[in-house]
Amino acid sequence: MGIFDTIKEKLSHEFIDIIEWLDYTDDTICYRFERYQNEIKNNAKLIVREGQMAVFINEGQLADVFKPGTYTLNTQNLPILSTLKGWKYGFDSPFKAEVYFVNTHLFTDEKWGTKNPIILNDDRFGLVEIRAFGTYAFKISDAGKFIIDIVGTDNNFTNFEINEHLKSLIATRFTNTVGEARLPIELYAANTTELSDACKAVMQSDFNSIGISLEKFFIENVSMPEDLKKEIFEYSRIDKLDLDKLTRFKAAKAIEAAANNDGGTAGAGMGMGMGFALAQQMGNIMQPQNVNTNPATQPSAAVPPPMPAAIQYYYAFNGTQAGPVSFEQLQTLFAGRTVNKETLVWKQGMSDWKPLKEVDELKAFLGGNTPPPLPQ
Template sequence: MSTPTSKFPFLEVIEWVEHDPNIMMWKVADGDKEIKNGAKLIVRESQSVLFLNEGTIADIFASGTYTLHTQNIPLLSRLKGWKYGFESPFKADVYYFSVKQFVNLKWGTPAPIILRDTQFGQVRVRAFGTYNVRITDLGKFFKEYAGTYHQLTIHEFEQQLRDFIAPQFGEALAGSRISVLDIAGNISILNKKITPLIQPYFNEFGIEITQFTVTSATLPDEVTQYYDKITGMNMVGSDSDKFQKFNTAIAISQEGNPIQQGTQQGVALGVLMGQANSGITNDAKDESAIKLQKIKSLFENGLIDESEYKAKKAEILSKL
């Protein structure tokens, strides 16, 4: 915006050269100066302008260059204080808006969302993602959100909406009736279902969601363990004997710490899968399983210590 000198006490050229790409709205700092009849209003691409007179929206301008006369701003001429038809300077608050896309905004669930699932009952789910937005209705955005600001950045807007998105996402997710197992495995499908459910809440602010993405969904440990078990069962196939041995190996492997457990499960499963092609007899496999159960019982009853138990278990597994 040009800076008037004492010789030109009125605003003659009104413009905004955007230096900060994060600004959504900026009020022209007029210093209580009036706008000169015939002043130039410059609105660049990706900008829009709103004129406010005594708290009432007077007019909105898209990109272009305008000469401020009554004939091209008919709404202004009908408001209180415009009886002179711009023959003399006039006063108005001028707000610039950036109507480009603001991208890669972050959202997340600060607390787990509780969902009802037909298979697991009540389940706690955390989710995180990104979204892109743009202002599509200046009047609504100004009235419902931005009217009290002299300058508004996307960071302030994002912070305000972060707490707003989480519960709306929870309601949308619950209403979509997506199984909790499908959340982890079908993120792209979830994105398509959630976006139209979230958009109506943004419409109230004059905002359009151009993209809404769920980047990750964290399920409870018990659900993840169940999912891993189903995956392991699918790997073993329909052979009930293999599946029984797989469950035995999984149960035994729970003795270690959480990091060891995952490794042991993979080793046990690999051993059992390898047996299908190794020619080891069922009798040998049954004998090893019995030995593992016996040393586990000895350890639980305090007849051998932990180091002896682990060493013996490793020895039996090495022979499979």
């Protein structure tokens, strides 16, 4: 490059009088306008488009923030910067200041999710694990605060650089919110809208503290282990059924299946007979019985004693007391390795906590209870 080309290039930079930025990306949040020696001419034109803000920084200090519009840069439009510079001659010479353009449009479809499962203590199912993921949308609400607290001197700041921080913040606040909600475990997936609104309200102040507004927050899915799903579905069905009728129905189906599997004509006749008998029995079960409403003629019926109360167990988990749980629930916890043979347990009637392996009825969890072979 010759000396004349060098002079021409320098002069072309020296006489730049329009400061503007056209964003051709979809992920840039902040861009530092580059100028020759960072000099801005007196009466230069500043163009700030819709969805942008321009921030002037002087020697690391916030000077002015411009909203969308076209401005002529002089002492009337830069009063704060004029005061900082202390100029007495009204910008007779070029001045130096850093200009940052900030995108204020909505950044949408940002992903978030829990990196590790969240452990909750459910009243019926004990300790359970859930995961969640979704999307959120944000925009810059305070360009000056965002530049000072987050961007610093970065000349091209993208949403990728802030997303990791925001996702960690969301995961932390989400964990706290669902922990305090104390909903039954099966209702988390059915109340994602209410949970989303609650989480958004909790997170808003954290976003505002760095100049960002959380515009939308969505929980798309709350998931749990498959075995826990099956247990919840089974519990839900049993809770809606008449257990006495269900027991008789299953017994009838089992007898009918056994009769059908017996070979020969006799077996077929037995199956047919059982089928007629069972059909009559099931009809009696499903149909309301004729009830004698005359107290004088009603026979006295024996009243069965109350059912014995199910034994409830407490167990130690991470140094704290957990439970109570039933025998079956404790067996499930043992199978899932939440408790083991050394875990301390207690039930009503015990004078002190004991390891699981020393409680007689719980020794069945440890195996070794296989009966010997039948005699020949």
